[in-house]
Amino acid sequence: MTVSFLAALINLDKPGVFLHWGVIQISLANVIVIGLMVAVFLLAIFIPFDRKSRRR
Amino acid sequence: MLGQEEAELARQWTGRIRRRLVDALPPDKLLPDRQPSYLSSWIYIFGALTIGGLALVILTGTVLALEGPQWWHVSSIGLFVNSMHLWSVEFFFFFMVIHLWGKFFMAAWRGNRQLTWMTGVVTFFFSIGAGFTGYVSQTNFDSQWIATQAKDGINATGAGAFVNALNFGQMLMWHIVLLPAAVVALTGLHILMVRHKGIVTPIEVNGTKVPHQGAQSESDRS
Numbered sequence: 033m034t035v036s037f038l039a040a041l042i043n044l045d046k047p048g049v050f051l052h053w054g055v056i057q058i059s060l061a062n063v064i065v066i067g068l069m070v071a072v073f074l075l076a077i078f079i080p081f082d083r084k085s086r087r088r
Numbered sequence: 089m090l091g092q093e094e095a096e097l098a099r100q101w102t103g104r105i106r107r108r109l110v111d112a113l114p115p116d117k118l119l120p121d122r123q124p125s126y127l128s129s130w131i132y133i134f135g136a137l138t139i140g141g142l143a144l145v146i147l148t149g150t151v152l153a154l155e156g157p158q159w160w161h162v163s164s165i166g167l168f169v170n171s172m173h174l175w176s177v178e179f180f181f182f183f184m185v186i187h188l189w190g191k192f193f194m195a196a197w198r199g200n201r202q203l204t205w206m207t208g209v210v211t212f213f214f215s216i217g218a219g220f221t222g223y224v225s226q227t228n229f230d231s232q233w234i235a236t237q238a239k240d241g242i243n244a245t246g247a248g249a250f251v252n253a254l255n256f257g258q259m260l261m262w263h264i265v266l267l268p269a270a271v272v273a274l275t276g277l278h279i280l281m282v283r284h285k286g287i288v289t290p291i292e293v294n295g296t297k298v299p300h301q302g303a304q305s306e307s308d309r310s
Contacts, residue, residue: 065182073186076130 118283126290134187135282141180142275146268148173153264157227177219184212196288204281211274218271221263224253235259 049060097103151169152160159166188208197205224235238253252258 065178069182069185069189072182073131073189076134076186076190079130081128081130 113280113284118280120283124287124289127287131186131190132287134183134190137183138180138187139275139279141176141183142271144176145173145180146272148176149264149268161228173222177222181215181219184215188212191288194288194291198288198291199285201281201285201288204278204285207274207278207281211271211278214267214270214274218263218267221259221267224259225256225263227256 051058051060051063148169152173155166155169160170161167191205191208220238224231224238235253235256239248242248242251242253251262
């Protein structure tokens with residue numbers, strides 16, 4: 033059920049979407065992954081680490 | 089007589105290597121109970137997450153190698169393990185790139201850690217090769233398309249004399265033997281270098297001599 037819902041939400045059974053910016057050409061999927069990496073990187077820096085439970 | 093025997097044992101190459109290894113990596117440094125306080129940040133977890141991703145890649149890849157292409161293309165459990173192999177690779181690279189960014193911006197090669205940095209760099213390049221040979225080892229139309237496109241790129245670099253993306257046997261052997269062995273060995277060396285040199289101190293407190301791993305002061309322990 034969940035799988036069919038996701039499949040309906042993101043249809044991967046088609047040619048990929050590419051973004052063009054001058055000589056730069058990149059797939060939308062790669063842009064999303066790079067964006068997620070930047071987001072996780074920033075979250076890892078700014079979210080405080082719980083020192084009380086894990087560290088002294 | 090006993091002294092002579094001890095002197096003889098001390099000269100043996102096994103003993104000499106053992107002493108050098110124990111000096112470089114005493115057990116409490118190899119597997120420490122405590123870490124320096126400056127590690128209290130999420131940015132330090134991405135190396136360990138990358139190792140977790142690699143473990144899953146090796147585990148799922150081993151199952152795929154045991155069962156073979158027909159199984160991973162047709163059976164539902166095979167498709168599941170095949171997807172797990174892909175997604176664990178995605179997470180492996182995802183975490184490795186964040187680990188790379190974190191270490192780059194904290195200039196983690198400081199304090200005579202050049203070899204730690206370089207083993208990471210070389211592991212990254214070998215991982216890209218492992219990923220590429222995986223794409224061309226899928227045994228489907230996608231892998232055929234990638235191989236025919238990639239051969240021109242590889243030929244343009246001059247490496248075509250040694251690496252032929254259209255040679256399926258060669259690509260499969262690189263993917264399941266040579267490159268995983270290299271990535272695992274380099275990762276092991278990288279981890280040993282991290283343990284040997286300790287985790288690099290943050291830049292902003294570098295001048296104030298933040299105690300290194302294995303040489304923590306009492307104030308750092310409290």
